[in-house]
Amino acid sequence: MSNTSRDTIFIGKKPLMTYVTAAIIQLATQPAVTIKARGLTTAIAIDVAQSVLSKTKPAFEIASVTIGSESLVAADGRNRDVSTIDICIKRAAA
């Protein structure tokens, strides 16, 4: 419900397999899915991508990995920069 676009998975605090399953389900009907994360969950995003690839090997591959940073307003009102990662997984060419 929190995803506005159906082909994007935002990594949060749920167990890893939640996101792996969600990504594989999306990839069953969509040509590509993007896994997005920021801050410390970026490490989990990479784990999710690797799990998806190893469980579905060799059907999918990594299309692109993009890193960036985003400015957030922290609870104390100051700006904080957090790192982000976007991993796009697509169906491998036959």
Place this chain on the structure above:
Amino acid sequence: MSNTSRDTIFIGKKPLMTYVTAAIIQLATQPAVTIKARGLTTAIAIDVAQSVLSKTKPAFEIASVTIGSESLVAADGRNRDVSTIDICIKRAAA
């Protein structure tokens, strides 16, 4: 001393700025530097890359980001897969 190749920086447990400074020093004399990390430090590698880019803007840019996984033998003798990230930063085209 721990780096075999001079153009690679491995992210460990030192403070973030240690790696940022090391990367900027390398980039002063080398055309490109690769930041490597695995496991939970992958998130820190992205922070380091973003810090290097923001402090030297617009002199450098991200050449490539590669994610993968590596099999390690844990203390209990079992294999564990850990995620890895390699971020290559190069001098921006003038």
